[in-house]
Amino acid sequence: MAAQSVVSTSAHTTSASTSADTSHPVDLGPAAALSCRECGHRVPLGPVFACQECFGPLEIAYDFSAYEPEELRRTIESGPANIWRYAPLLPVPADVATKPNLNPGWTKLVKADHLARELGVTGGLYVKDDSGNPTHSFKDRVVAQALEAARAFGFTTLSCSSTGNLAGAVGAAAARAGLRSCVFIPHDLEQGKVVMAAIYGGDLVGIEGTYDDVNRFCSELIGDPAGEGWGFVNVNLRPYYAEGSKTLAYEIAEQLGWRLPDQIVVPVASGSQLTKIDKGLRELIELGLVEDRPYRIFGAQAEGCSPVSVAFKAGHDVVRPQKPDTIAKSLAIGNPADGPYVLDIARCTGGAVEDVTDTQIVDAIRLLARTEGIFAETAGGVTVGVTRKLIDSGALDPTKTTVVLNTGDGLKTLDAVAGTGATATIRPNLDSFKASGLV
């Protein structure tokens, strides 16, 4: 399917811009411009992330005006079994599927009947299992969008600051695309995460400092000639990157038979994923691909990093930063950029934001594994644990169709469940087995 809107602009803006080869026209499909989420000011597509007028976050504005629902649905359904079936709704060129990339997405939506029985859900419970992505987390979805933006803007190095999952996703995507990668991490990460970040052969730089120090360094590098030609997926390419989370909404609705879920439970780190899932669901309504009916979005955090949950419960509009201390490290962002938007969406849709303790996270990981055979990383323990808590408190209606996100793989956070071991140890004979009490 051809993109409906080809925007030919160059990317030169003066504020919060970064250097790249923008001498060729930018084709990012239906993406028409960047628009400030706060003041609505529009600028041409480019590697910029903050509004020149008010410093608000920029996001993609689309031109979907030429789409007709039935034709669009047919186009999507005949597309590939990955996120590119939704290329007409993403900031990517129409031929994106022909370029070397990891082709993430179209992960399983698992009907979780055993888990539903344990939790008392009667209206249909589903787990959207993003551990099936190429590097086993939802990060592949967002990095894939950033990669296309990097190509469009002529960047030759893909980069990011990361505490682990993102580093692997960027390294793998760059390797597959034939780009250089240079990824920045705190120098004292766990060995497993360092291996995952380094194995793809790009440059991996350990920084003597905290994740905040790494972030500050990356912002400095973007403004320096040394960062010329570098696309930082979660900084100067962030408006494109973030749109990848919309594909979770699209897939859930399509996998439910082009129907919105009544309730959806989403982990909250920066809050970007939750806001983009909401954006995706609204787009589906506006495009006429699903019936317009109410849905409720719930945010899930770990108690040890719960700035949005605390603000929600206190009735605040602003989020007070926290110093994270939780096993759910992939959600451990103490000062979440999109926190206020999460509060707004949870309140407007009739949802909530809730948190669970580390013990409850581990219990929920085990519960999901035992009932559905899905081994989730800690973030999945957070969403399942919060779902249970929300049902118990009555905030989540067990008679409604509910989707819970698992955004990562248990193999990446083995330490969280390290105590898990054998039921029994026996000698290699029947007598010893029979004495074990297992038969």
Add this chain to the structure above:
Amino acid sequence: MAAQSVVSTSAHTTSASTSADTSHPVDLGPAAALSCRECGHRVPLGPVFACQECFGPLEIAYDFSAYEPEELRRTIESGPANIWRYAPLLPVPADVATKPNLNPGWTKLVKADHLARELGVTGGLYVKDDSGNPTHSFKDRVVAQALEAARAFGFTTLSCSSTGNLAGAVGAAAARAGLRSCVFIPHDLEQGKVVMAAIYGGDLVGIEGTYDDVNRFCSELIGDPAGEGWGFVNVNLRPYYAEGSKTLAYEIAEQLGWRLPDQIVVPVASGSQLTKIDKGLRELIELGLVEDRPYRIFGAQAEGCSPVSVAFKAGHDVVRPQKPDTIAKSLAIGNPADGPYVLDIARCTGGAVEDVTDTQIVDAIRLLARTEGIFAETAGGVTVGVTRKLIDSGALDPTKTTVVLNTGDGLKTLDAVAGTGATATIRPNLDSFKASGLV
């Protein structure tokens, strides 16, 4: 699509049989009987694995006589994006996709152009990447077949002997299906593998002994009343289990556009996977789904466990057992049951069996990650390393279409590449970065 052949037999045989509830008719779709690979003796479908006449291995005989190629192809193409699209060709009931299971398969066939350039392959190089399965190894394919057989025979406990990957696959499949699982492992496995085996909540029994001791114990248990109602996926359900590997052949051919690859490189542990891929390719020819043209099958082993490779090079028909000593632990079967069949297939198709050192395995893991963004477990390093060696020796023709299997995930064998680390460590400032030599 309805199964073409419904066989109604009970499973009682006297030799190598195990107890189960066989009072109901057995519906395993097109599976018509069990047939001895050595003497051709046929017995009804049941939980048996060795021929009563000659003790040869039993395998599934099918009734595909009613199939018409174009209709069958349409049925497959309109099926689900998992192995059940091939249900008409597997020993499973026609409604298998409606039962709770992990829905493995339909993993990516990655066109590996960067790797092809490094290896000098000009005829098209593909990696069939089975790390995308639910528990991240090809074992999910085979366990899914064993699960349906267990259901058909009325088994209530799913079991196996394992050194790791299989234990997790069985635990997850049983959890999802709502069956009990009880899995046997050597008591001194690495902690990560123990966690993966235990997390799904089934019983996990550590046995004080080697993997051979574990195997012997399981054979003892099958003959004992304590094992009544137990389906051991890789023992009494092995004929069904093994058929799962055929789906690799089906998927590769369909993903190539219903075309056979010229050459395919397959890891060899017991040898079962290679023989079933050959069986699958032959079925596609016989069913008229692909053009009948020659293909060559190559086996890949680690030098530290290379009994089949050694026999191939020596021109022997029998395989002399070895004591394994290699980092490729998922391939470390020193006395491979299907070794002679592997030799036969490699020789008949014009292929070969080759091995690589542990160092070459690690180099190949890095090569695949760097060129294609795929992080393979050691078995994937074996196939990629052997592919390189076979090209260098002239045994594999670089001008032909070649498919290399990656059967597992690098996250499961992190120790093999534990030395991988940061390119540089810097202070969080630009001067320190510029001094690192990376810009």
